[in-house]
Amino acid sequence: MKSLIKHTSPKVKGKASKLSKCGVALCLIMGASQALADKCYIMVHGHGVSSSSESQSYWSNNNFSEYNGSSFFDDLLGSGDNYGIVHYNSSDGAGLPYWRNEAAGEIARQIISIKSGSGDGYNHEHASTQCSSNDDFFVVAHSQGGTEMMYIAGNAVSGSPNYNTAYSSSGSGVTVDFASAMSGVEAIFSLGGSITGTEGADRVCNGSWVEYLVGELAFGGCNDSTKWLQTNDSYAVRSYIGSNLGAPYWVMGGWNEFPGVASASSLLLNGDDDGYINLASQMSCSGSGTRNLWNDLKKYKTFFGIAYGSPTYKCDDDHKGTPRTYNAFSLDEDHDSERNGGKSSPSNKGIPDGLNCGSGNMASRISDCT
């Protein structure tokens, strides 16, 4: 289990306190309890986090000064909304593949704990934002967090290949109650998820020509964690889940390069990407995770007016590589701004079966749409 720096008691809901005692009694007698549920966003971070404090700061941290002072929560949280932060060790030092007990297993156990109203163990900078057991739960996952949530949701349904099972370092199955973790979760939102891996991991593990920018910045060599984030189907999480998910899964993709010199990383990835993850992978499209979606999502590159790369593919809800997976948005965000809300008004490219609710960045659209 995680070791956390600070522990706080879960918030005691006081929203019924203003009602008279007879009002409460009335509800009890009539047997119809009017729910006063708030929204609870359960936050699952991405790759490269080793400590619980990093997990907490993940959603406001940044790699680029352009995003200084931004926080995902500023745009996510409306009045009365709560959140719970999940921590697992996604660092290259730990080198944990997404299916390990210390990764997927740990995340599932913490989701169960947060849903029970036990709090996430952190002191929130936003007052009274610990989740209660009667909240409405949404999971928000970024990058590798999206892969983790796909593994958990895809093995939360009976008959799944790894039903309620993660794995230890020796390869032995470890029972984890994925079904309980997904029970009562209204939706999962994946932001820039490495659902079909990332070509950056391919380049690191394949020792390709210019892997430096993508490889060394994002990954610390071809460790086990990186190895299982490659785009080959042999490693992709879609090969390790069943034909249904324990909760509906909405994908939000980014297609802008990083600011400044780091924008070069996009040149090393096929088709659209957010600097680290190919858009086809973020949107969990069927087919190769590196394929070009230019005709579906954004007119990307042309050569003397001729679009090149893979031919036209569809990536609507019927053409996902994973079940119960739905298009949400494809926004002008990079992999960093996706998690820290650094861009307030990224443009939105209309996509088949996409949502039309909300505005602004990924955080504010989740807030508006839910």
Add this chain to the structure above:
Amino acid sequence: MKIKNTVLICTFAFATLFSFYQIYEKNGLPSFDLDPTDLAASSKSNKTLQPNAIDIGSKSTLLESANNEIEIDDESSFVSSTTPTTYLDRIKAKEDRTSFHDKLITDRANQARYPAHNQKIKSIDLDPVERRYEIEERTTQNEDGDALLTIWSDQKYYLDNDEVKVYAKLSDARGVNQATRFMGQLIYNETTPITEFELNDLDHDGVYEHSMILDQTKLDNLEAGIYKVFIVNSLNTMVDALSFTLSRPEMQLTGEYREVISSTGNLDIQAQLQVSAANRFYMQATLYSSTNDPIGVTQVSGELAPGLQWVTLEFDGMMIRDAGEPGPYLLKSISLAKVAMPIQRVPLIYPAYFTQSYSIDQFRNTTYAARE
């Protein structure tokens, strides 16, 4: 005094609300949506769903059958006198639903229709089992954007002694194949080199090929697991790698099948397996009509002991009725795997097994949520 006042206020409030409640009961309004999934809860708590409930869902239909059983059609939502307590109930009751709310309502209705391990297949090209075995064609472009390297193998999963065919082509930005030399290297588990080879274009179509047999007597260190084939060419520095899995599942289908309609109105097809070692298994199977229209997919997993074993593939009765075609039905494909890391699937199996003739009336006509 304070207590007395509270009692008086409460009494007044109860009386007022009870009056409203009686009016609502008499007039049958207003009330709220009830999700199909709540049928189970309602049934367990002996609540009565009103047959004359008002249907306010735009796409919903509420049918009353001869025996007064309620059938739910697609995005069912209907009125009950239950106060909405779940997120789903509340968004259903909203007039200003977002597009996310609408999609969530549809998703949940679909999920309530069949058990979670059964999924309808909308069309042949969306068959999830076939898709799992689709060839993984990978295209990489160079930095300048004027060259494309495309590589693939003829399958993603192989057994011992199977032939692996590897393909590669290099094309310019217009898609014209280029003449070059391709070299390949087979590596096990990212670390262990197995063999090197050159790909050849014997028919001069610009697609270079190489085939090899996964023969343990000829290739050293041929363990079960993930293999990569690195491919480079002589025209530029582009490199990419395809991957495949060598499976040793320690179980195989014998080709024996049997079937029964279960007491709950589902079609259960049992498949016999010969198991040589205790392992966890995973099986997906698709059911088609005799006219080759897809019906649905099922999945099952669990532990198997050595010996002859029967595994039940359950196809939901409502899913079969929804297809609208009578039997016989075709058990079209089976994906069998030993569950491990990495998973060891066997190449896709086509049993060509047809069931007996059935009328769709022999299958359950209620949703899974209602049955439960």
